[in-house]
Amino acid sequence: MSSVVPGEAIAVEEEALPQQGVYVDQRGFLRSYVVGVAQLDRYKKVAQVKPVVKREFSLKPGCVAEGVVTGVGEDYALVKLYSNSKGERVNAIGILHISQISSEYISDILDYIRPSDIVRAKVLNSSPPYLLSTKDPSTGVILAYCSSCGKELYLTTGGVLVCINCGRREKRKTAVGYLLISR
Ligand SMILES: [Zn+2]
Numbered sequence: 001m002s003s004v005v006p007g008e009a010i011a012v013e014e015e016a017l018p019q020q021g022v023y024v025d026q027r028g029f030l031r032s033y034v035v036g037v038a039q040l041d042r043y044k045k046v047a048q049v050k051p052v053v054k055r056e057f058s059l060k061p062g063c064v065a066e067g068v069v070t071g072v073g074e075d076y077a078l079v080k081l082y083s084n085s086k087g088e089r090v091n092a093i094g095i096l097h098i099s100q101i102s103s104e105y106i107s108d109i110l111d112y113i114r115p116s117d118i119v120r121a122k123v124l125n126s127s128p129p130y131l132l133s134t135k136d137p138s139t140g141v142i143l144a145y146c147s148s149c150g151k152e153l154y155l156t157t158g159g160v161l162v163c164i165n166c167g168r169r170e171k172r173k174t175a176v177g178y179l180l181i182s183r
Contacts, residue, residue: 004032004049011040011047021049058084059092059123059130064139067094069117077101077113079121079132093129096121100133102140102173112173118143120175140175154182 004010013028021034032038036049059065059081067081079094096119101112113119113134120139121132134140144153146163153161153170155178161170162182 002038003036003052004038005035006031006033008032008038010038010049015042016040016045016047019046019048021051022047058086058088058090059126061124061126063123064120065090065092065094065123065130065132066118066120066142069113069115069119072109072113072115074098074109077109077119079119081130094121094123094132095129096132096134100124100131100135103135111171113141114144114147114170114172116145117141117172118179120177134173134175137176140178141172142175142177143179144170144172144174146170152180154180156182 009029009031011030013024018024018030021032021036022030023033024030030047032049034049034051036051038049040047064085065081066083067079069077070080071078075098077096079096081090081092081094084090098106098109106112120142121134122139124131124133144161146153146168148168149166151163151165153163156162161172
């Protein structure tokens, strides 16, 4: 395996068949047409270049990201982050530890966050897995779904979330800016 630039020769026609990212020139050289990592398999006689994927630099300590909760353990929640505060798409895993959810004492994490909640969270470190915090009032759950029927929950003036479909009432650590407000 080696890094190559477009036009760089990887092999000759007799050695391998061109696959992804590779073309054959008029003189019989296999060349890369992308910036990437060349792989020449002399056993299978194939050559390919895997393009270099640009690294995500869009999550930094202190920035705010949005994601969906994919799992909740006894003392943490896993969040699949999909955008940063600028609205740019990211694709990263975040971990929200129970000590970073709220400044309140938490006896049951499910009163604060549940799977499939949409959260806005502050990023605490600079590389994956990202450690998250929702202590700030501007961060927390921005959209939650009813654990009974799956419909969206509406935030009431008392801070409780209510399902207008089945009437179930639930609690979360909601962010200022929760998306659905009950009138
Ligand atoms: Zn419901």
